Amino acid sequence: MKLREEGDELETRRAWLEELAENTICPVCGGEVLTVDDRGVCRLSCNVTAEHIRWP
Ligand SMILES: [Zn+2]
Numbered sequence: 295m296k297l298r299e300e301g302d303e304l305e306t307r308r309a310w311l312e313e314l315a316e317n318t319i320c321p322v323c324g325g326e327v328l329t330v331d332d333r334g335v336c337r338l339s340c341n342v343t344a345e346h347i348r349w350p
Contacts, residue, residue: 322346
């Protein structure tokens, strides 16, 4: 049951970040913000360069 719960939490986190990305623009260049998979962890990244945003 523990694994299942952790999976749901990851899905919730991913969905939340994807929604956040859709409603956010890059504070540096004003470009699109995307979600990226960083070694299994979903993060936000600028569409132009990952150097612009490192979050979370
Ligand atoms: Zn940018």
